[in-house]
Amino acid sequence: MTQFLINHFKLQQRINIGYILAGSVSVVIVILAAVAFSSISNDYRSYVSSSQKFHIDLLLTGQIIDIHRQAMIYTYQGHASAADQVMTGYENLLKQLDADLQVNPPKIQALLDTIRPHLKNYYAVFLQVKKQRDTQQYLIRNDFHHHASTIETLIRNLTIQFGQSSDVHWQFESILNRLLSAERNLYRYLDILDSSYVIAAKEQLNEAIAILENIGQQNHVQQNLIKEAIDGLERYRKSFNEVVQRTRGYLYLINVVMAAEAYEILYQSKKLSTFVAEEMTAREQAISAHVKEILWMLMVCCTALLVIMTLITDSIRRSIALPIVRLAHTFRALTEGSSQASIPDYPVNDEIGQLMHAATSFRKKNMETECLLQESMRLTHALESSHKTLEHTNEELEQVIHTVSHDLKSPLVTSMGFVSIMRKLADQGQYEQAVSRLDKITLSIARMEQLISDLLDFSRVGRIDLDYKRIDMNALLYQFAQTHEENLNRIGFTLRIHPNLPVIHGNESRILQLFENILTNAVKYALNEEQGAWLEIGAITHYDHFLIFCRDNGPGIEPAFQQKIFGLFYRLDNHAEGSGIGLAIVKKVMKIHGGDIWVESEPGQGACFWLRFPQPKTAEVS
Amino acid sequence: MTHQRRNLLLIEDSYEHAELAMFYIAEYRQDINTIHLPDGGSAMQYLASLRSGEYPLPWLCLLDLKLPKYDGHEILATIKNDEYLTRIPVVVFTTSAASKDIQQAVIKHANSFITKPMGADRYGMTIDSILKYWELNQHDRI
Numbered sequence: 092m093t094q095f096l097i098n099h100f101k102l103q104q105r106i107n108i109g110y111i112l113a114g115s116v117s118v119v120i121v122i123l124a125a126v127a128f129s130s131i132s133n134d135y136r137s138y139v140s141s142s143q144k145f146h147i148d149l150l151l152t153g154q155i156i157d158i159h160r161q162a163m164i165y166t167y168q169g170h171a172s173a174a175d176q177v178m179t180g181y182e183n184l185l186k187q188l189d190a191d192l193q194v195n196p197p198k199i200q201a202l203l204d205t206i207r208p209h210l211k212n213y214y215a216v217f218l219q220v221k222k223q224r225d226t227q228q229y230l231i232r233n234d235f236h237h238h239a240s241t242i243e244t245l246i247r248n249l250t251i252q253f254g255q256s257s258d259v260h261w262q263f264e265s266i267l268n269r270l271l272s273a274e275r276n277l278y279r280y281l282d283i284l285d286s287s288y289v290i291a292a293k294e295q296l297n298e299a300i301a302i303l304e305n306i307g308q309q310n311h312v313q314q315n316l317i318k319e320a321i322d323g324l325e326r327y328r329k330s331f332n333e334v335v336q337r338t339r340g341y342l343y344l345i346n347v348v349m350a351a352e353a354y355e356i357l358y359q360s361k362k363l364s365t366f367v368a369e370e371m372t373a374r375e376q377a378i379s380a381h382v383k384e385i386l387w388m389l390m391v392c393c394t395a396l397l398v399i400m401t402l403i404t405d406s407i408r409r410s411i412a413l414p415i416v417r418l419a420h421t422f423r424a425l426t427e428g429s430s431q432a433s434i435p436d437y438p439v440n441d442e443i444g445q446l447m448h449a450a451t452s453f454r455k456k457n458m459e460t461e462c463l464l465q466e467s468m469r470l471t472h473a474l475e476s477s478h479k480t481l482e483h484t485n486e487e488l489e490q491v492i493h494t495v496s497h498d499l500k501s502p503l504v505t506s507m508g509f510v511s512i513m514r515k516l517a518d519q520g521q522y523e524q525a526v527s528r529l530d531k532i533t534l535s536i537a538r539m540e541q542l543i544s545d546l547l548d549f550s551r552v553g554r555i556d557l558d559y560k561r562i563d564m565n566a567l568l569y570q571f572a573q574t575h576e577e578n579l580n581r582i583g584f585t586l587r588i589h590p591n592l593p594v595i596h597g598n599e600s601r602i603l604q605l606f607e608n609i610l611t612n613a614v615k616y617a618l619n620e621e622q623g624a625w626l627e628i629g630a631i632t633h634y635d636h637f638l639i640f641c642r643d644n645g646p647g648i649e650p651a652f653q654q655k656i657f658g659l660f661y662r663l664d665n666h667a668e669g670s671g672i673g674l675a676i677v678k679k680v681m682k683i684h685g686g687d688i689w690v691e692s693e694p695g696q697g698a699c700f701w702l703r704f705p706q707p708k709t710a711e712v713s
Numbered sequence: 714m715t716h717q718r719r720n721l722l723l724i725e726d727s728y729e730h731a732e733l734a735m736f737y738i739a740e741y742r743q744d745i746n747t748i749h750l751p752d753g754g755s756a757m758q759y760l761a762s763l764r765s766g767e768y769p770l771p772w773l774c775l776l777d778l779k780l781p782k783y784d785g786h787e788i789l790a791t792i793k794n795d796e797y798l799t800r801i802p803v804v805v806f807t808t809s810a811a812s813k814d815i816q817q818a819v820i821k822h823a824n825s826f827i828t829k830p831m832g833a834d835r836y837g838m839t840i841d842s843i844l845k846y847w848e849l850n851q852h853d854r855i
Contacts, residue, residue: 493811497779500808501727504829508733508836515837531729652782662781665726665752 092403096410101441109407116400120393127385134378141371151206152360154184159353162217166224166345174221181214198366206359213352216344223341230334231281235274238327242270245320249306252313259306266302269295270327277331281338289335296328414443421450430458494659495546498670502539506532538670542660545672549659552601552676553683561707562599564592564639568628571606584614589629593637596707597684605680606641608673609700613643615668635706636686642699648692656690719772722801723749724756724788726780730829734775734806737840745772745844753783760791760798770801773847776823778807778814786817793822802852804843824852 096105158180165173188210192203246263253259276292279285300321307317417435424432432454437447509528516525568588579586595602610626617624624644631638648656648663655661657678662671677700681688685705692698721738725731731749738745748771750756763770774792778785785805792798804825805818815826830839 493809493813496811497807497809500829500831501730501779503831504808504836505727505729505733507831507833509729511833511836512733512736514833531732535729649782655784660779665728665781 092406093410093413096406097414098438100410101439102411102443103441105407105410109404112400112403116396119396123389123392127389130385131382134381138371138374138378141367141374151184151187152357152364154180154187155210155353155356155360158184158213159349162220162345162349166220166341169224169228177217181210181217184210199363202359202363202366206356206363209352209355209359213349213356216348216352220341220344220349223337223344227334227337227341230330230337234330235277235327235334238323238330239270239274242320242323242327243267245316245323249313249316249320252316253310259310262302262306266299269299269302270324273299273331277334280335284338284342292331293328296324296331300324300328414447418443418446418450422453425450425453425457428457428460430454430461432457491549491659498542498660499539502535502542505535509535542670545660545670549672549676549679552679558600559596559598561594562597562602563594564630565590567599567602568592568606571603575610579614582614583623584617585623585625586610587625587627589627592628592630592639593632593704594707595637595684595704597704601680601683605677605702608677609641612673613641613645616645617643633706637704637706639702639704640699641702642697644697647694647696647698648690649694650692653690653692657688719745720769721745721747722759722771722774723747724753724774724780724785725749725777725806726751727777730777733836734840737837738844740837741841742844752781753785753788754781756780756788757783757791760788760795764795764797766797770798772802773843774801774803775806775843776803778805778809778818786814786821789818789821789823800852802847802850804847806843 096108100108158177161173161176161180164170165177185207188203188207192200192207195203246267250260250263253263273292273295276288276295280288280292303317303321303324307314307321310317414435414437421432421434432450434447434450434454437444509531513525513528516522516528572586572588575586606628613624613626626641626643628639628641630640652663656663657674658671659675660671661675662669678688681702687703688700690698690700719742723731723734725734728751731751735747735749738747748759750759762768776785776788780788783791785807789803789805792801792803799822802824804827805814805823806827806829807814808829810828818826825843827839827843830836
């Protein structure tokens with residue numbers, strides 16, 4: 092993932108991807124939250140509407156109770172306004188039921204349907220009650236008063252007919268009293284609704300009738316009037332009974348039938364409210380479960396999104412940090428001057444890519460610097476080596492001058508010394524003695540000449556030898572042996588030349604001089620005349636150089652002097668001839684040929700001179 | 714001092730120079746017995762024989778530097794590095810006047826460094842001066 096980002100996107104694109112990702116995740120979370128909350132709010136709304144239904148249900152119960160209360164008020168108090176309110180209440184309730192019937196779910200509709208006929212029935216009974224009451228009122232207000240006044244008038248006529256004096260008069264008075272009392276009892280009954288008043292009133296009426304009948308039987312006069320009075324009383328009693336009947340009828344209706352209907356309605360409405368409550372609880376549970384589910388899902392989605400976002404942003408962060416960390420390592424190595432510092436692979440050309448380019452340039456610079464450094468080191472080495480060569484040459488020159496001054500002075504010292512001795516001897520008159528010293532001076536001067544000539548030879552080596560060419564040692568040494576054959580045979584010295592000698596690059600006359608000097612030395616120091624002295628020359632070829640050996644069977648050289656013998660004017664024996672220049676020249680010849688010389692020897696075991704020549708370059712050989 | 718014959722060790726490769734030196738020594742000091750050793754090899758052998766203590770140490774040693782086999786510097790080092798031989802006063806007597814030689818000889822504890830003179834009569838005078846000086850010196854009382 093990280094590598095993919097590094098390989099395909101620029102730095103700013105990667106940062107932008109991070110921002111866009113974070114932004115879109117936020118937006119998605121917001122959308123998810125909005126969806127969840129709208130779902131929750133739908134649930135809430137449905138819950139609220141259910142609770143409104145619950146409210147309607149409460150209203151229904153209240154209204155029924157109110158209607159019934161108004162009905163009771165009307166029944167007992169007879170207020171017309173209460174009856175009107177019952178009517179209005181009923182109509183409103185009916186309307187509401189109709190409205191509810193259209194809105195509510197089937198189960199509630201079924202309940203409301205049950206309630207509806209009961210309500211209608213209730214109202215029908217109420218209308219009946221009203222009718223009964225109206226009739227009763229009518230009876231009380233019209234019939235009753237009419238009958239009572241008629242009876243009173245009749246009784247007053249009878250009293251007048253019968254005369255004041257008669258005892259019948261008291262009977263009529265008692266009839267009137269009883270009538271009055273009955274009337275009073277009726278009103279009491281209507282007021283208190285206690286049936287004992289009815290019984291009392293009935294008894295009084297019966298007594299009044301009985302008294303009148305008695306009067307009629309005893310007195311045959313005025314029979315018509317009495318009969319009329321009795322009829323009147325009968326009618327009165329009838330009306331009275333009717334009133335009581337009516338009253339009892341509507342009381343029954345209101346207290347039993349209407350109350351039953353009202354209770355039925357209340358019962359149904361209670362059922363309704365139980366149902367609604369149950370439904371509300373169920374809905375509440377459903378809603379809370381739904382809300383829980385939605386919130387859980389929201390949480391899961393948000394967490395998942397955040398985790399994904401975290402993973403991707405972490406990848407982005409690493410895709411930015413990783414190349415920078417690698418680059419920092421590279422730069423650290425580069426600042427330390429490394430030209431081998433590895434530059435991390437980074438295919439995109441953005442800010443980091445440019446830094447990579449910079450690192451590449453830096454490394455190139457380091458490489459150049461390193462090359463320069465190596466070049467300068469090489470030059471320093473060359474300078475050092477040439478300085479060393481120069482120093483060496485200087486040293487050698489000093490050595491030569493030193494030696495020369497010493498060795499050249501020596502004959503002078505000798506000459507002067509002997510001149511002085513001669514003078515002294517001459518002064519003493521010993522002329523012969525003096526003259527005999529003259530040879531010493533001559534010899535001394537001859538030696539000086541020899542020294543000077545040798546020195547010139549030595550100084551020529553390497554200074555005037557510009558003629559370098561390919562030399563076949565086989566041919567050269569064959570010729571060398573031919574040249575010396577006669578002389579060597581004469582003194583009994585054997586010179587053996589091995590076959591398969593190398594081809595070298597050098598100055599022919601110097602090489603010849605070299606072998607001549609070696610041969611001269613070998614002859615000069617030759618021993619073992621019985622066995623015959625000899626010198627053999629052979630070669631060993633190595634991959635980059637040749638070794639030529641010159642072995643003799645002479646006295647050998649002690650290890651202490653093996654290096655000194657190559658010194659200028661160095662002699663191992665001051666009785667032997669020569670000035671000690673031969674091996675110095677040999678060494679110088681080897682040096683100008685880029686080679687070397689050393690000796691291996693044990694006293695009495697002969698000596699072997701090793702000449703090391705470098706392998707000639709092919710160009711030089713051809 | 715003069716009752717006893719003194720040995721003078723002359724280490725000199727040039728026979729001519731040795732003859733000159735011996736001529737003057739014989740001329741000036743009859744009591745000096747000069748022992749001439751012509752090369753480094755014989756000088757080393759002689760010094761080795763002295764180490765036994767059988768023969769008396771030489772009164773003085775005249776040492777040339779340029780010698781076959783072992784050179785004067787090596788002989789000087791042999792004498793001065795030996796606890797016993799170091800008592801021999803060594804006068805380096807050579808044709809060389811190179812500062813390198815002088816320095817090396819002095820470092821190796823040469824008792825004197827004298828360059829062989831070239832003037833007509835100066836060889837004899839120099840020998841005389843050396844002998845006179847070493848006769849004044851109480852070196853041999855050790």
